[in-house]
Amino acid sequence: MNEYRYDNQTVQGFILSAIFWGVVGIVIGLLISIQLWAPAANLAPWLTYGRLRPVHTNGLAFGLGVGAIFGLFYYIVMRLCRRPLVFPRLARLHLWLFNAIIAAAAVSLLAGKTQSLEYAELEWPLDVAIVVIWVMFAVNVFATVIKRKEEQMYVSLWYVLATVVAVAILYVVNNASVPAGLWKSYHAYAGVNSANVQWWYGHNAVGFIFTTPILAMFYYFLPKTTGLPIYSHRLSIVSFWSLIFAYLWTGAHHLVYTPLPDWIQTLAIVFTLFLIAPSWGSVVNGYYTVGADWSKMRTNYLTKFFVLGITFYGLQTVQGPTQALRVVSQLIHFTDWVPGHVHMGTMGWVTMTICASIYYVIPRIHGTEIYSEKIANAHFWLVLVGQLLFSITMWITGIQQGALWKVQNADGSLKYSFMDGLVKNYPYWHTRTLAGIVFAVGMLLFVYNVLKTIQKGKALQASPPSPAPAAA
Amino acid sequence: MSEIPDTAEAMENEETAHRLPLGWLVLFFGLIAWGVVYLWLYTPALGGWSQAGAYEKAAQAQQAQ
Amino acid sequence: MAGDIYRKPVSFALMAAVTVLVGSIVTMAYPMFRAEMHEKLEKLRAFTPLELAGRDVYQREGCMGCHTQTVRPLRSEVLRYGDYSKAGEFYFDRPFLWGSKRTGPDLAREGGKRPDAWHARHYADPQAVTPRSNMPRYAFLAQARLDPSEARAHYRVLASLSPKGQWTATDADFAALSQKTEMDALIAYTQWLGHAVQRRQAAGGVDLALANPLGDSPRAVARGAKVFEENCAVCHGAEGHGETQIAPNLMDDTFLGVKGDMPDGAYFALVTGGSDAKAALGRPGLPDGGMTAFGGQLSNDDIWAVISWIRAQQAHERKEAPALEQTEHLPGGKH
Structure with a gap:
C-alpha cells in the first residue's frame, strides 16, 4: 500500500529521542x-530545586513534547499528503x-543560565x-x-500548519532580549510589559504545544x-x-490580581471561559466518533488511551x-493546585495521546x-492511577494552602503564619512523589x-522473505 | 482491522459531517453572552469596577467592624 | 462554505496567522504603547551594581520557582506582606520576576524587614533559622567572589535601556565589588525589594499612652511565651537576649540603642509597625536593623501577650541579677 519511500527513520529517530528526554525529565521530576x-x-x-525545575519543565515540554511533535508531524504530514518529505536530508539534520x-x-540550565521566563528559560544562543x-x-x-x-x-x-505558524510568532516575540554576554541577556520588555508578553507567550x-499539536495527533490517530x-x-x-x-487573548489570566491593567485581565478571563466551547468541540467530536461503536474500547487496546486522553x-x-475567574484565582493561584492542574493536562492528555500515537x-x-498489548494495558492503568493520585493530591493541598493563607481572626489579624501553611503540605508532597x-x-x-517492538521489527526484517515496507 | 485510507474524505463521516450538536451550540453562544456581561462589569472604563477599588472597599468594610 | 481554503495551504497559513494575531495585537502589542504599562514610582531607584549582581544570582538560582514578587490587592495578602504591588515598582525589572508559585513566601516586601545578618544566616542554612523550612542551603554563595568586569557589562546593558541619569554607578562602585561575595549581592538585592513603597505603618499610629489590656495575668504571660517562641525567638533569642547584628537584647535597659526603657505603647507600636515605627518613636535603633511589622500577622491580643511576657521576663531577670553578680565574683571566676 505504501508505494512511497516514507522517511520512517527520521520519524523513529524523533520518537526515540523524545522517549529518551522524557525519561530524563521524569527522573528529574521525581528528584525535585x-x-x-x-x-x-x-x-x-x-x-538544587531552583535550577532543576526548569530542566524538568523544558525536558518534558520540549524534549518529550516537541520531539514527539516533530516525529509524529512528519509521519502525519507524509501520510495525509501521500508523498515523502520534500527535503528528507534536511529532516535528518533537523533531528x-x-x-x-x-x-x-x-547543561545550560543546570549551570544556571536562564532568562527566568517560564517555558522560555533558554538563553539567547539557544533561542x-x-x-x-x-x-x-x-x-x-x-x-x-504544497506538493501533496x-x-x-x-x-x-490544519492543526499542524497553525502550530508551525503560531509557535514561530510566539517564540520570536517573547524571546526578544538584549545580550549582556554569551550566556546572559535581559528581556527586551520591562516590568508589567515584560509580564504581559511572557504570559501571552x-x-x-x-496552547500551541500541548493543545493544537496533540489535537492534530488525536484527529489523525483516532x-x-x-x-x-x-x-x-x-x-x-x-x-x-x-x-x-x-x-491568544488569554495569557493574562496568569496575572490576575497583579499590577497588570484590569482591562487586560478581564479580557483574558472572558476569552479563557469562551475557550471551553472550542475545546469541548473536539471533545464532543471525539466522543461521538467513538460513540458509533463503543465496543472499540474493549476490542482495540489503543481506543481507551485516546478516549481517556480527550476526557482529561x-x-x-x-x-x-x-x-x-477572579474569585477562584484568589484562592488557588500560587498554590499547589496549579501544578495539579498542569499535570492533569500533561500526564493525562498530552502523554496519553502521544504514547498511543507512538504505539x-x-x-x-x-x-x-x-x-x-498486556504491557500496554498495564502502562495505561499505571499512568492513569499515577496521574489521578498526583492531581487530586495537589488540588486538595492547594485549596488547603490557599484557605490557610486567607483565614483571619475576629480582630482582623491573620490566623496562620506562612510556615503553618507550608508544613501542612508535607504529607501531600509525600503522596505526590509516590x-x-x-x-x-x-x-x-x-x-x-516500544523498544521490544522495534527489536521484533528488526528481527523480522533480517529474516527473509518478508515484504517489509520500505524504510529509507 | 480495516484501516481507513489517508484521505480527507475517508477520515470523516460523510453522513454526520454537517452536524453541530445542540448542547454544544448552547454552550458556544452561552459563553459569548456571559463574556459580554462579564467584560462590561469588570472593565474599569465600562462597569467602573477596579481591583484597587474593590480592595479599598474590602479594607474599609473590615476597619468599620 | 468557503471550503477552498482547505485546499490552499499558503492561504490557509496566512489566514491562521491573521487569526492568531488579532488577540495578540489587542492584548499584547497594543498595551505596549500605553503609558500604564511603563509607570515608574517617584521613589523607585535603579539597582546598584551590587544589587544587580544579587538579582543575577536570584535569577541564576531560580528563586522565582518558589517565591513570588507580587502582593495581590487582597486583605489577607496585604496583612501578611504589606501594601499590594504597584505597576510603577517594576520599571527596572527585565524580566519581571513575579513568579507563579508560592512554595515559600512572597518577597515583594522583604526589603527592610530583617537585618542583613539574619539573611546571611538564613540563606546559608534555612533550617537553622526555621527548622521545618524546605528551602535549599545557599552557603556556597558566601564562597563565590563577584567579578567586577562581568557586573559592569551587565549593568551597562541595562543602563542603556533606560533614560539617561537613572543608573549612576561609577568605576569605583564596580571596583569595590571585588571585595564582595554573591551572598552579599543577594542580600543587597533582597533589601532593595519593595523600597519604593511605603511600608506598613503601626496600626492606628503610635500611641505611647496605650496600656496593655492584658496586664501581667499569668495566662497572658504563658500565651506570650508561646507566641514569642514561634515568632520572635528566631532573632531575639529564646530568652530575649538578642543576637549580635541581628536583633537587640530586650532584657537590658536600652531601647532602640538609647538608654532608658519605653512604655508598653512603644513596644506595641514597634511590634505592629516594625522598623517604620522607629522614626515615630524618635529612636534610630541599629543602623541597618530590620524589625518585621507583625501588625496584621499576629492578633493584637497576641502582641500584647508578648509584651506581657517580656515584662514578666524583665522583672524576673532584675530579681535574678544580684544573684548573678554574686556567682560572677566567686573565686576562680574569670569575669
Whole structure:
C-alpha cells in the first residue's frame, strides 16, 4: 500500500529521542518532588530545586513534547499528503540539531543560565538555534503540504500548519532580549510589559504545544486506530478557528490580581471561559466518533488511551477556565493546585495521546504488531492511577494552602503564619512523589514495549522473505 | 482491522459531517453572552469596577467592624 | 462554505496567522504603547551594581520557582506582606520576576524587614533559622567572589535601556565589588525589594499612652511565651537576649540603642509597625536593623501577650541579677 519511500527513520529517530528526554525529565521530576519535602536532597549547587525545575519543565515540554511533535508531524504530514518529505536530508539534520539543542539546554540550565521566563528559560544562543530548526521544520512541512498528492487537507493538517505558524510568532516575540554576554541577556520588555508578553507567550506555549499539536495527533490517530471516521467535519471547522482565535487573548489570566491593567485581565478571563466551547468541540467530536461503536474500547487496546486522553483534555479545559475567574484565582493561584492542574493536562492528555500515537506508529514502521498489548494495558492503568493520585493530591493541598493563607481572626489579624501553611503540605508532597513513581513505572513499561517492538521489527526484517515496507 | 485510507474524505463521516450538536451550540453562544456581561462589569472604563477599588472597599468594610 | 481554503495551504497559513494575531495585537502589542504599562514610582531607584549582581544570582538560582514578587490587592495578602504591588515598582525589572508559585513566601516586601545578618544566616542554612523550612542551603554563595568586569557589562546593558541619569554607578562602585561575595549581592538585592513603597505603618499610629489590656495575668504571660517562641525567638533569642547584628537584647535597659526603657505603647507600636515605627518613636535603633511589622500577622491580643511576657521576663531577670553578680565574683571566676 505504501508505494512511497516514507522517511520512517527520521520519524523513529524523533520518537526515540523524545522517549529518551522524557525519561530524563521524569527522573528529574521525581528528584525535585523529593526536594520539596527533603531539602537535604538538594545535593549540589547545580542540583538544587531552583535550577532543576526548569530542566524538568523544558525536558518534558520540549524534549518529550516537541520531539514527539516533530516525529509524529512528519509521519502525519507524509501520510495525509501521500508523498515523502520534500527535503528528507534536511529532516535528518533537523533531528541531530534538535538533540544537540536539548542536550545543551539541559547543561545550560543546570549551570544556571536562564532568562527566568517560564517555558522560555533558554538563553539567547539557544533561542537562535531553536529558531533555525523551527524554520527547517516549517520549510519541510510547508513544501510537503504544497506538493501533496491529496487535494483536500484533512483536519490534522490544519492543526499542524497553525502550530508551525503560531509557535514561530510566539517564540520570536517573547524571546526578544538584549545580550549582556554569551550566556546572559535581559528581556527586551520591562516590568508589567515584560509580564504581559511572557504570559501571552507562556499560555500559548500551552496552547500551541500541548493543545493544537496533540489535537492534530488525536484527529489523525483516532480514526486510524479505531477505523471510525470523525463524526462532524463542521464541528471540526468551528472548533479549530474559534480555538486558535480565542487562545491568544488569554495569557493574562496568569496575572490576575497583579499590577497588570484590569482591562487586560478581564479580557483574558472572558476569552479563557469562551475557550471551553472550542475545546469541548473536539471533545464532543471525539466522543461521538467513538460513540458509533463503543465496543472499540474493549476490542482495540489503543481506543481507551485516546478516549481517556480527550476526557482529561475536556476536564482540563473546564478546570483551567474556572481557575481564571477572579474569585477562584484568589484562592488557588500560587498554590499547589496549579501544578495539579498542569499535570492533569500533561500526564493525562498530552502523554496519553502521544504514547498511543507512538504505539500506533512504531509497529507500522516495522511492519509488525505491538510487542505486548498486556504491557500496554498495564502502562495505561499505571499512568492513569499515577496521574489521578498526583492531581487530586495537589488540588486538595492547594485549596488547603490557599484557605490557610486567607483565614483571619475576629480582630482582623491573620490566623496562620506562612510556615503553618507550608508544613501542612508535607504529607501531600509525600503522596505526590509516590504518585510520580507509579506514573514513572508506567512510562518505563511503555519504553520497554516500544523498544521490544522495534527489536521484533528488526528481527523480522533480517529474516527473509518478508515484504517489509520500505524504510529509507 | 480495516484501516481507513489517508484521505480527507475517508477520515470523516460523510453522513454526520454537517452536524453541530445542540448542547454544544448552547454552550458556544452561552459563553459569548456571559463574556459580554462579564467584560462590561469588570472593565474599569465600562462597569467602573477596579481591583484597587474593590480592595479599598474590602479594607474599609473590615476597619468599620 | 468557503471550503477552498482547505485546499490552499499558503492561504490557509496566512489566514491562521491573521487569526492568531488579532488577540495578540489587542492584548499584547497594543498595551505596549500605553503609558500604564511603563509607570515608574517617584521613589523607585535603579539597582546598584551590587544589587544587580544579587538579582543575577536570584535569577541564576531560580528563586522565582518558589517565591513570588507580587502582593495581590487582597486583605489577607496585604496583612501578611504589606501594601499590594504597584505597576510603577517594576520599571527596572527585565524580566519581571513575579513568579507563579508560592512554595515559600512572597518577597515583594522583604526589603527592610530583617537585618542583613539574619539573611546571611538564613540563606546559608534555612533550617537553622526555621527548622521545618524546605528551602535549599545557599552557603556556597558566601564562597563565590563577584567579578567586577562581568557586573559592569551587565549593568551597562541595562543602563542603556533606560533614560539617561537613572543608573549612576561609577568605576569605583564596580571596583569595590571585588571585595564582595554573591551572598552579599543577594542580600543587597533582597533589601532593595519593595523600597519604593511605603511600608506598613503601626496600626492606628503610635500611641505611647496605650496600656496593655492584658496586664501581667499569668495566662497572658504563658500565651506570650508561646507566641514569642514561634515568632520572635528566631532573632531575639529564646530568652530575649538578642543576637549580635541581628536583633537587640530586650532584657537590658536600652531601647532602640538609647538608654532608658519605653512604655508598653512603644513596644506595641514597634511590634505592629516594625522598623517604620522607629522614626515615630524618635529612636534610630541599629543602623541597618530590620524589625518585621507583625501588625496584621499576629492578633493584637497576641502582641500584647508578648509584651506581657517580656515584662514578666524583665522583672524576673532584675530579681535574678544580684544573684548573678554574686556567682560572677566567686573565686576562680574569670569575669
